[in-house]
């Protein structure tokens with residue numbers, strides 16, 4: 001076994017000045033020398049950091065667990081974490097994870113995706129109409145990037161029309177509390193968890209309503225399975241958490257990236273499906289995943305001991321020159337298949353088809369409606385944001401046309 005000489009004292013977090021789309025520069029140096037290296041976590045745990053594409057993929061192995069109670073966060077000192085609530089299968093392992101995953105995967109049907117595609121198109125058009133009525137400059141984050149996925153999730157879960165404003169406030173609270181820069185990490189966690197409970201309470205009521213009077217949506221469909229009300233509420237909240245902030249920030253950062261690379265718009269319109277994969281690779285907004293070894297595991301010339309946590313830098317893996325030529329260049333014509341923007345292995349994003357529909361539909365509608373869209377402030381004034389669950393994003397995106 002080779003033992004690395006040094007241990008990183010923390011996860012690299014500072015992005016290069018002037019390039020908000022690039023991961024911290026330190027990743028390239030670490031990846032080149034040692035794609036799996038020791039790292040001290042914020043709570044003092046001595047674990048590992050995987051930065052190379054091959055090593056990150058290799059951790060998708062049943063000897064590694066996604067259970068919260070076994071994990072140490074590489075992003076903040078969150079103390080010992082409780083087990084995931086019922087229904088949150090992102091933080092379960094096989095066979096429990098497989099049971100949920102199979103049930104859910106069977107519900108993301110071609111018919112449902114087609115229906116949702118039409119709804120996303122309608123939602124995008126409505127938002128763009130509203131933006132046009134107000135006139136520029138507008139903040140694209142609050143007027144477009146957040147409402148589109150929020151309303152899409154309402155469609156997915158079957159949130160009734162009169163509840164939608166309340167539901168959007170619940171979601172907004174979830175995001176802002178977990179991210180509020182004015183709060184210390186433990187306060188963010190505490191307030192985020194109470195916002196989480198409020199969302200969970202709403203979804204629990206929604207599940208009860210769907211049992212009584214099912215409608216044409218995923219949640220109603222799931223009431224026909226053997227999942228309990230508590231599990232169904234947990235699944236609903238997981239979809240909300242996993243599907244909202246991610247897609248919203250992908251739309252915001254994606255629009256920002258396109259505005260900063262206007263030469264790439266032709267490629268976007270020529271083949272949006274190919275272009276989306278490259279945008280997902282280049283931005284890798286869900287930048288870090290986490291797993292813990294359940295037994296001693298030999299990996300990339302090192303021995304990971306049972307109980308040690310590995311931080312998986314998806315954003316570093318997606319800039320690995322061993323897999324992608326000139327990885328720091330956004331090239332919407334490239335074939336970016338194999339990127340880890342949706343993770344890898346059994347937990348790979350369940351909602352990726354819906355996410356692709358939202359990105360393609362919303363960004364194409366935006367670029368088509370406002371061909372002269374441009375930033376209303378210099379790019380250097382756009383404020384980015386980090387959060388304690390590892391989703392990179394924008395605080396605002398003022399644009400005009």
Ligand code: HEM
Nearest residue numbers: 089090242243246247250286289342343347349350351355
């Ligand atoms: C651009 C938008 C999105 C990105 C970048 C993204 C990214 C990811 C990533 C990286 C993972 C794996 C996490 C891990 O391995 O620890 C994941 C899992 C997941 N995502 Fe997404 N996601 C997006 C949109 C969505 C949407 C729209 C939904 C559903 C409405 C969704 C539902 C889920 C679920 C349920 C999981 C857990 C899957 C499992 O554990 O089996 N995601 N996502």
